[in-house]
Amino acid sequence: MLFDLPDFKTLYAALLARDDRFDGQAFVGVASTGVFCRLTCPARKPKAENCTFFATIGECIDAGYRACKRCHPLQAAALADPAIGALLQALDGQPDRRWSEGDVARLGYDPSTIRRSFKRQFGMTFLEMARQRRLREGFTALAEGAKVITAQHEASFESASAFRAAFARLLGCAPADLRADALLRATWIPTPLGDMIAVSSHTHLHLLEFVDRKALPAELRRLQAAARQPIGVGAQPPSDQAAAELADYFAARSSRFTTPLAVAGSAFTQSVWDALRTIPAGQTRSYSDIARQIGRPSAVRAVARANGANQIALMIPCHRVIGADGALTGYGGGLWRKQRLIEIERKLMILNKEIAS
Structure with missing residues (x-):
């Protein structure tokens, strides 16, 4: 399932406060106007008795509501x-x-x-x-x-x-330090949600991050230390494959990633990353869900740390993990990106269902 909506009181309070923690995770249909909105909509707030909350845009449309022209819920x-x-x-x-x-x-x-x-x-x-x-x-x-x-x-x-x-x-490193024959080479991949840096060897992708992620310089330093040489610049087969698969993903054509990944972490961390990759596109899980899945129900905080240590964005989908109450939680690429990624994947899920039927 996607996630269970919090109770009405919690969602109505979030609507009144324009709480962005639920942006993209819950929508409100307003009976008195016939429109549906984001919970952060700047319009005058409706009375509680006129509100119905939904988990997806599709549910709002199915219920007969049309998109608000103030908060544009169909857009990022x-x-x-x-x-x-x-x-x-x-x-x-x-x-x-x-x-x-x-x-x-x-x-x-x-x-x-x-x-x-x-x-x-x-x-x-x-x-x-x-x-x-x-x-x-x-x-x-x-x-x-x-x-x-x-x-x-x-x-x-x-x-x-x-x-x-x-x-x-x-x-x-300085641009003059970059080598075309380095073991690991970085390439720049533009996407609709911002540019990404991919670092790969000839056989595996080692890093995929948004350029503005604060942890990126430290992650690159760790890769350089592991390779014992500076990271070079230039495309490699895995980064070319990643770029092609990302283009399909952002065009809502496919959520399938088959680029070979090089993941380095403890057995526990890798078990968390493996669990993340089992979450279908368009669905979300909580940290406690992941902890139970890997057989460590009390290790919720450790799961959160492993989630944050992921340095291959999207392909290891840490953006699909949300709070137990359905709120968006911290994401290194920014909560606005997390919300948009979930929207893209829900669109993919709807398209796949239509094709299957």
């Missing part, structure tokens, strides 16, 4: 904000531009409001996101064999030291 929460959508579109149109708060203001938006909105939804500001996009261009150039100075220009960094510093913060 982040993209429901018109200002965010417009700026993301502008960034896509000019990825190599050195964006500034002045540019944001000239587009008609208050820079401080935009800064808070992006930080809340993406864990980074719009300017940080734009800088990351430029860094992707430099990374791609290096992967194609370009010299560092060429990569710096591709990334639109005027200062060589700034380019080196930005690169070092991301990969833990």
Whole structure:
């Protein structure tokens, strides 16, 4: 099953408080208006007697409700904000531009409001996101064999030291240290939910993380220490396979991942990761569910730690683990991503059921 909805009192309190812990996990149908909303909807709150709570969008539609035009429950929460959508579109149109708060203001938006909105939804500001996009261009150039100075220009960094510093913060080494013949090589994979870094050997994928994950530099350092040499740059067969499978996943064509994975952890940790991979797309489990599944019902906290130690995102689906009360819990890639991933997978589940019938 997906998960059991909390009781009415808990959900109605979450609706009144616009509690984002249940965003994407529960929806409210309002009898007096005939619409269904996210619990974080900014519209005036309905009376309790007019509310019915549902676990999925499909249930809301089946019950005869139509989507709210304020909170756009059919869209990812982040993209429901018109200002965010417009700026993301502008960034896509000019990825190599050195964006500034002045540019944001000239587009008609208050820079401080935009800064808070992006930080809340993406864990980074719009300017940080734009800088990351430029860094992707430099990374791609290096992967194609370009010299560092060429990569710096591709990334639109005027200062060589700034380019080196930005690169070092991301990969833990200077761009000149990257080797094309390294055992482990990193490649950059763009996705609709943000760019990802994949690190693989010739035979296995060792890491797959969103670029803005705070733990990424430490994870890369551990991989480098294990390999006893710096991580190189360039595609390998497993990272190419991962990119193709991720494209199918985000297009809601397939949730099946067959890329060979190299996982390093204790026997307990690997048992947790194995359990995560048995959760069907479109469904969720709690930490206590996983603990019971692996035969360690009292090890809930240890399961949570193992879940957080996963460094192969999506393919080892730690995003499918939620709180016992159905609330979204911590996710290294950001709760907004966790909510969107669950939505994507529920869409996949519905499509698979339609095909089967």
